[in-house]
Amino acid sequence: VRLTGGDRNTPVPARFEVVPQIDTPALVVDLDQLQRNIDSMADATRAAGIALRPHAKTHKSSDIARLQLAAGAVGLTVATLGEAEIFAKAGFDDLFVAYPVWPSRSAVARLHALSERVRIRVGVDSDAGLSKLADVGVAVLIELDCGQHRSGIPPHDVVRLGRACERAGLEVSGVFTHAGHSYAGPEAVARAARDEVEAVAAAVCALERAGLEVTVASAGSTPTALLSATGPVNESRPGTYVFNDRQQLALGVCELDRVAAYVAATVVSNNVDGRFVIDAGSKALAGDHPPLLEGFGSLPGWDDAVVTALSEHHGTVREPASGGPRVGDTVAVVPNHICTVVNLFDRFVVVGGGELAGTWPVTARGR
Ligand code: PLP
Numbered sequence: 042v043r044l045t046g047g048d049r050n051t052p053v054p055a056r057f058e059v060v061p062q063i064d065t066p067a068l069v070v071d072l073d074q075l076q077r078n079i080d081s082m083a084d085a086t087r088a089a090g091i092a093l094r095p096h097a098k099t100h101k102s103s104d105i106a107r108l109q110l111a112a113g114a115v116g117l118t119v120a121t122l123g124e125a126e127i128f129a130k131a132g133f134d135d136l137f138v139a140y141p142v143w144p145s146r147s148a149v150a151r152l153h154a155l156s157e158r159v160r161i162r163v164g165v166d167s168d169a170g171l172s173k174l175a176d177v178g179v180a181v182l183i184e185l186d187c188g189q190h191r192s193g194i195p196p197h198d199v200v201r202l203g204r205a206c207e208r209a210g211l212e213v214s215g216v217f218t219h220a221g222h223s224y225a226g227p228e229a230v231a232r233a234a235r236d237e238v239e240a241v242a243a244a245v246c247a248l249e250r251a252g253l254e255v256t257v258a259s260a261g262s263t264p265t266a267l268l269s270a271t272g273p274v275n276e277s278r279p280g281t282y283v284f285n286d287r288q289q290l291a292l293g294v295c296e297l298d299r300v301a302a303y304v305a306a307t308v309v310s311n312n313v314d315g316r317f318v319i320d321a322g323s324k325a326l327a328g329d330h331p332p333l334l335e336g337f338g339s340l341p342g343w344d345d346a347v348v349t350a351l352s353e354h355h356g357t358v359r360e361p362a363s364g365g366p367r368v369g370d371t372v373a374v375v376p377n378h379i380c381t382v383v384n385l386f387d388r389f390v391v392v393g394g395g396e397l398a399g400t401w402p403v404t405a406r407g408r
Pocket of ligand 1: 096139140218219261262263264278279280281282
């Protein structure tokens with residue numbers, strides 16, 4: 042039994058053709074491809090002479106984080122205190138929360154507890170709350186806005202915030218930025234990578250001229266990671282690269298043979314001409330719908346089959362002109378954005394060498 046029915050349509054990589062015996066919908070990870078993705082990013086950052094601190098919000102998995110550290114990652118990036126707590130408990134002792142953490146009373150207590158067991162640093166992008174962070178004794182990285190215009194400050198403002206940290210008694214380890222605007226389209230990627238390097242270079246230069254020491258100059262998204270590993274950038278934080286997804290395919294960041302995770306689904310209904318229904322809806326595929334993409338996922342091996350609509354438990358798929366799978370067939374769906382999909386599942390179904398190899402918990406799910 043083949044997941045894709047690839048024999049009836051375009052050829053698909055062998056790993057999409059396995060595991061008929063799993064309950065669907067399921068989040069499947071291909072161990073061999075996962076390891077290749079982990080190794081190639083580790084090799085590339087090592088060759089560029091910079092540290093790799095992968096973003097663990099993509100996989101939320103201590104099993105996968107262990108593989109990343111074994112391949113040479115210096116520590117983990119996380120998005121939330123909840124993720125930091127889970128990874129600290131699992132034994133990861135060098136964590137960076139790449140987020141402007143608001144030091145509420147509860148956050149201060151949690152940070153305090155974390156800082157007693159692991160090395161933990163957090164992002165800041167305003168002078169509000171600095172003294173509360175100083176009380177905890179964590180070091181910070183100042184977030185720079187390099188063009189996404191989400192969080193972060195413009196590089197020309199970095200000395201002002203650096204001095205405010207100094208006055209509050211807060212140790213500044215350096216700066217970080219994220220080129221989220223690289224996701225606008227294939228033509229945006231190289232420009233966004235240059236924006237990252239330029240923002241980091243301007244900030245490092247200004248801080249050093251002002252006599253403020255910079256040890257960490259951190260950049261990186263999956264689309265830009267290899268391009269921005271240069272200049273004063275000395276750390277990269279890609280996350281999605283471990284699995285890749287339909288967005289990375291559309292951006293030209295990878296080919297289908299680099300996709301290491303997908304949602305396995307069963308065709309459950311086929312009563313309307315030109316479409317069929319799978320048992321993966323918004324509670325399995327998530328609802329991310331970047332402007333770059335049509336629909337919510339694609340089915341490798343089934344020509345232009347695209348998930349065009351989602352209910353909670355139904356995914357409506359446009360049937361290829363050359364014919365689609367039959368009711369009862371299992372298909373693989375490459376989702377638009379794998380990070381939000383992972384957070385919908387309790388576990389990964391792990392496939393290795395074309396065989397079912399077991400399951401891994403999504404350790405920090407919901408955190
Ligand atoms: N750093 C920060 C601050 C992020 O927000 C993200 C992703 O959202 C990343 C790193 C990782 O980027 P990517 O998902 O493109 O690998």
